[in-house]
Amino acid sequence: MTKKNKSALTEKDGISQPETTNKSSAEKIKLNRRKQPSVKEFVEKILSGNITFLSRAITLVESTNQKHQKKANEILEACLPYANNSVRIGITGVPGVGKSTFIEAFGKYLTSLDKKVAVLAVDPSSSINKGSILGDKTRMEQLVTDKNAFIRPSPSGTSLGGVAQKTRESIILCEAAGYDSIIIETVGVGQSETAVHSMVDFFLLLKLAGAGDELQGIKRGIIEMADAIVINKADGDNTKNAKIAKIEFNRALHLYPPKENDWIPKVLVASALKNKGIDTVYNMINDYIIDTKKKSFFDKKRNKQNKFWLLETINQKLKDNFYNDPRIKELLNTEISQLENGKTTPFSSANRLLKESENKKKV
Numbered sequence: 299m300t301k302k303n304k305s306a307l308t309e310k311d312g313i314s315q316p317e318t319t320n321k322s323s324a325e326k327i328k329l330n331r332r333k334q335p336s337v338k339e340f341v342e343k344i345l346s347g348n349i350t351f352l353s354r355a356i357t358l359v360e361s362t363n364q365k366h367q368k369k370a371n372e373i374l375e376a377c378l379p380y381a382n383n384s385v386r387i388g389i390t391g392v393p394g395v396g397k398s399t400f401i402e403a404f405g406k407y408l409t410s411l412d413k414k415v416a417v418l419a420v421d422p423s424s425s426i427n428k429g430s431i432l433g434d435k436t437r438m439e440q441l442v443t444d445k446n447a448f449i450r451p452s453p454s455g456t457s458l459g460g461v462a463q464k465t466r467e468s469i470i471l472c473e474a475a476g477y478d479s480i481i482i483e484t485v486g487v488g489q490s491e492t493a494v495h496s497m498v499d500f501f502l503l504l505k506l507a508g509a510g511d512e513l514q515g516i517k518r519g520i521i522e523m524a525d526a527i528v529i530n531k532a533d534g535d536n537t538k539n540a541k542i543a544k545i546e547f548n549r550a551l552h553l554y555p556p557k558e559n560d561w562i563p564k565v566l567v568a569s570a571l572k573n574k575g576i577d578t579v580y581n582m583i584n585d586y587i588i589d590t591k592k593k594s595f596f597d598k599k600r601n602k603q604n605k606f607w608l609l610e611t612i613n614q615k616l617k618d619n620f621y622n623d624p625r626i627k628e629l630l631n632t633e634i635s636q637l638e639n640g641k642t643t644p645f646s647s648a649n650r651l652l653k654e655s656e657n658k659k660k661v
């Protein structure tokens with residue numbers, strides 16, 4: 299059994315696969331007979347909260363097949379009017395800090411409040427090491443079996459832009475399926491934190507208490523992005539250190555200029571393992587949402603994010619079209635060897651390539 303197959307997430311994914319579901323046999327037969335349901339059928343099923351169809355639609359979103367993408371786009375457009383009604387929370391932190399454990403505890407807390415929780419991930423490295431950050435050490439065993447939770451590992455892809463776009467689209471599908479709490483886990487590699495920050499309402503940074511000097515080792519820019527820092531593993535011998543760390547982070551955060559919405563990032567302590575402080579984190583996020591909705595900042599931020607993703611998607615598409623063009627691929631190789639032989643400059647090479655791409659479009 300591969301590492302991936304052992305993960306509880308794969309089991310969860312399994313629940314969503316038609317072959318292994320407990321769906322009624324009539325539904326199974328229907329799914330088998332007509333391999334690809336219509337857009338209308340997809341949308342109806344998603345809106346009724348059908349996990350099998352939600353999973354299949356996400357698979358279409360993640361597919362690189364053009365036919366699948368076209369269908370995915372039609373499903374997305376039809377689902378859009380039913381989306382948006384959720385709180386989107388991003389969670390980041392170094393590996394081992396307890397993200398998965400925290401998401402499990404937090405997710406269970408949310409479902410205990412009758413909320414429906416979808417957990418997605420942005421991990422561009424998952425396609426390289428074949429693992430998922432959601433499926434590593436902690437498998438969220440309780441959350442996977444919760445009927446009000448839907449967990450989906452990171453889409454695979456070569457570029458962060460691609461992975462992030464697929465996750466954003468999956469958010470829309472999950473919301474249309476009635477998930478009112480969307481949690482997006484990311485590991486702090488490269489630009490993935492920035493990507494997740496630009497698709498969530500609230501961005502949470504998990505930290506561990508160290509031996510003093512708490513700001514050491516914290517990535518530049520992450521403080522500006524975080525709406526809250528939660529010092530995890532505040533249990534046992536670590537309880538005191540966590541409290542000290544809280545004071546230090548609070549002091550440090552006050553040195554930063556206030557955010558656009560006047561929100562001063564909060565620092566809390568929690569123990570994901572012992573289920574301590576989870577309710578406090580929930581209340582804080584809730585206060586934030588109420589406050590930013592009152593000030594219309596909530597919608598403003600989402601609009602800004604939509605605009606950002608519009609431009610981002612255009613950039614991505616332009617690049618993909620360019621680099622995937624076989625003519626360009628060939629010419630690029632020629633230009634590179636010309637460049638290596640000192641026969642041309644990067645700028646004239648680039649111009650020739652771009653011109654070639656333009657010419658091709660005209661014919």
Ligand SMILES: Nc1nc2c(ncn2[C@@H]2O[C@H](COP(=O)(O)OP(=O)(O)O)[C@@H](O)[C@H]2O)c(=O)[nH]1
Nearest residue numbers: 393394395396397398399435436531569570571
């Ligand atoms: N003592 C303690 N251990 C924790 C806590 N949260 C997570 N852990 C442990 O830390 C390890 C890494 O946790 P995991 O959730 O997989 O971290 P991730 O890599 O950030 O997702 C696991 O062995 C967890 O049991 C906590 O609050 N207290």
Ligand SMILES: [Mg+2]
Nearest residue numbers: 397398431432
């Ligand atoms: Mg994890």
